[in-house]
Amino acid sequence: MRKVLSPAFGLGGRFDRALSEYPDASFAVGTDEYWMEQALLISMNSVGLSPPNPSVGCVLVKDQKVLASGFTQACGKEHAERMAFENLGKNPDLSEVTAYVTLEPCSHFGSQPPCVDLFLKHPVKRIVIALMDPDDRVNGEGIKKLQAIGTEVKLGVLAEEARAFQFPFLANRILKRPVWIAKWAQTPDGCLADSEDQSKWITGPKSRAYTHWLRQKYDLIVVGARTFLSDKPALTVRDSAPPHHRNPMRVVFDPKGLLLDRLEELDGWNVFVMESVLKGLQNGPAPSCWSIPEGEARLGIRFQKAVEAIPRILPLQSIMVEGGASLLNELLESEVFDAAHIFTGTRIFDKNSVKHRVRWRPDSQWHRILQHKFDQDHLQEWVKEF
Known part of the structure; x- marks a missing residue:
């Protein structure tokens, strides 16, 4: 493409x-x-x-x-x-x-x-x-x-x-695995959150409504543990155009087990924690907890394999990762992603927000297929050659 x-x-x-x-x-x-x-x-x-x-x-x-x-x-x-x-x-x-x-x-x-x-x-x-x-x-x-x-x-x-x-269907057929899509919203200088880990709202209502549409399109949505703690995202499709056929399956990437004492807040979520952390639990892991195996491969690769193996009634075809920056960077550096939705809003954060930037420089495998404007927000969509 x-x-x-x-x-x-x-x-x-x-x-x-x-x-x-x-x-x-x-x-x-x-x-x-x-x-x-x-x-x-x-x-x-x-x-x-x-x-x-x-x-x-x-x-x-x-x-x-x-x-x-x-x-x-x-x-x-x-x-x-x-x-x-x-x-x-x-x-x-x-x-x-x-x-x-x-x-x-x-x-x-x-x-x-x-x-x-x-x-x-x-x-x-x-x-x-x-x-x-x-x-x-x-x-x-x-x-x-x-x-x-x-x-x-x-x-x-x-x-x-x-x-x-048809990207999820076509790429899944050709790659013979679920496709991974990055999505993030950033300030003009590339920050995803301020120095206090807060990110609501970088973009406007139309950008958020389109994101809700994408959540219905993709099978599973992933956020990091710190993003969950700071934003408490619902990850629903409520603001997109009808018909609303489903909300996505939701996953939290929590390798250190930061959320293990707050699982009551995660009803309906799947929490992925390092195998060594789960083994140390006195009463064993909760049913909603899944293991990220130990190993020599990058953490992003091991997480990818663990998520793709999660049991489902229907085959898993597409996964969208909505942040935060550390999770996106790990998966980008692990070369997990096949496509990206990048929103840039007009909001400016304080000068100490630099740690919340995505480190991505697309190489020749990546192709920008569009630039679009939602009011004052700018959207770029990229696809990796497959």
Whole structure:
């Protein structure tokens, strides 16, 4: 992912959709880009709902009017294309219809039948696809089947925007592990907190609402123990645009066990503590405590492996780390991160706040895919090559 995105788009999708329900179009009405943008906007309805499946949108268009649309439902339920077809009714005539889909229709049996079979049974005149699906079971097979029956296929419309939005799914498929995303808010001189460890609020309401949207997008959120003690973060999605499908799984990085006598404040959290500290507890660790193993590898690497091994009903696909500076620096120096959301606000802290800076100098593996402004705040989003 090397190209800079269209101004309205980021890793979270269309920015204004993440903050409100009904954004305006950013492409000329009636173009393929316009209709693909509509499909991308519809796909955002499944943020927090569809994982580990990708958040896909499908729009069926005839004579510049939407006949039906759909987005990916919860894991095991309808995919976007099937939802759109169900919304059409029985025995539809699609001979003059163009379908816009944000990801190649699947061509394999899983919990649902192949989506491409819908288009084989009810052929459309034309199908426009943003991205090819890198899943080994798909990877162009759906497109080949469509072309074999004479359907015109156009691939790559708003591909970079769709690729950014699908980043957790795509990178997870290629890297074969959960993806790690850094997020921090800093002052113009790069400080994350003042000399008293306080950081509320560096950025404004729109930046915070977008952060809440990202929390719903990613499976798990991590903060450090000192960040928890100073900020008492709720890590909810309350200020983002609806629908709200989930709050994230929450983790505290607490290698020294600073929070072990305050676990009543951590209901619903998972606390990661060094193995040697947990072994020294008289009554053994609480059920919410997890062990970071001892070893020669960097602490950040050992923490990464411990978090990725945490039991879950659904596979763990994405992890966002929100700070503080010491945790971010450890994971950056351990080369754990695959992407970053960096907010810069206008607030200035005292001169003794320098210890709360992130030490990051992106190398050639990292690509800045956007710069965006939320009122007075500036956002940069970076992705590491994968």
